[in-house]
Amino acid sequence: MDVKQQKLNKEYQIYVQRKMPKSNLLRDCILAFLVGGIICTIGQAVNNLGKSYFNLNTEEASAFTAIVMIFIGALLTGLGVYDDIGKYGGAGSVVPITGFANSIVSPAMEFKKEGYVFGVGSKLFSIAGPVLVYGISASVLVGLIYFFLK
């Protein structure tokens, strides 16, 4: 690419950046905080319920909460509600474990038409996959550091 074209491109890109309509960051942050907060409050309520009603200890109550929240996330995805929550909640609905359920159930629904092996089977982790790869890698790394520092 010649220098003149590069200069033109640069000018155009700066101009587009300046002029393009931006997301309202403050509004998005507040909505993410509220939606994420509500999901986590529900999670806490489930946790408390597990402890007080089912007499679970702390570890069991955590597993119980995760199971219930994943179920709710998956159910709302199946009912076609979670994408509407995501539209407003943004990161607030992506980060909690319900968002993880959404990222697995939605490709499963979408790619069922390509069959259970090459559709659901291979596309199931197409979105959650990177999260797992780097999440698990990071936890191994942190674990190793902890092991040697201890």
Add this chain to the structure above:
Amino acid sequence: MAKHRLGGQTVKLENPPCILSRATIVGKKEGQGPLGEYFDVVLEDDLWGEKTWEKAECRMYQEAAKMAITRAGKQPQDINYLFGGDLLNQIITANFAARTLGIPFFGLYGACSTLTESMSLGAMLISAGYADLVLCVTSSHFCTAERQYRFPLEMGTQRPPTAQWTVTGAGAFLLSNDMKPPYITHITTGKVIDYGITDTNNMGAAMAPAAAATIKAHFEDTQQGPDAYDLIVTGDLGWFGRELTIDLLKKEGYDISDRFIDCGCEIYSKDQDVHAGGSGCGCSAVVFGAYILRKMEEGVYKRILLLSTGALLSTTSCQQGESIPGIAHAITIDMDRG
């Protein structure tokens, strides 16, 4: 130079072909938009009783093609060529529909510019005497495009303000050498233009330079300005891309703002949550076929310039960090044969 060429990119057709008949089919959301009453068929749901979104899109394509043929009082065997395309990998919609239609077929891929690409080629064939009847059909479907280019439908993601909404729709146009307005009189073929935009959620910015370049080339080649047209119509630049195109042309000394609309801005109303507007092969096809040609018949517009605009990216190219090249092809539609 060839006899009928004007300047670098334009041809003036010796025997301007006419748009003999047309048909448009759209999805539910498009039917609820401001142009809802103009479309021939509005689907009640986007699956249309089929098993997959792809099958539904293919059926829309076929039905639009058949409807255009029937409306002209013709049979599929009367048609010399079918030109068409869509957005899916290996243009499966157009290929599979052509399998059923049984018309000699040229498959095209120009992303969302495929409508005017197909009409350009069809019009030149007829003008040159190689065909009597050419059918041009394009389609797009929100759900098939979304799963191919972006995320599963039920995935909870947030779309930025510059993102566009793929139109569910198919449009078919039967071109012939009859003497029945409107006619296609000029064709300006676009060049691939790339100003280095890499944001796949900002197709308007990627395509605007191509639209501006083709409009400018058309004006220069035909030695006319915006005044020669009642309306200049682009395919799917959206609200932001439309603004950029106006600005880019102003820099070149052309002010088109008072007669410039974009199909992507017209098809949805702003409260339909489509952000920057509609996009897709079907967008310019259904808006042009249903709304603009109707207004031309009613005498509101006499002469228009139609440009379909395409963003020539793939999921592979954008993941590898390539920029998004754009293209725009223009055709002049005139109620007079010139």
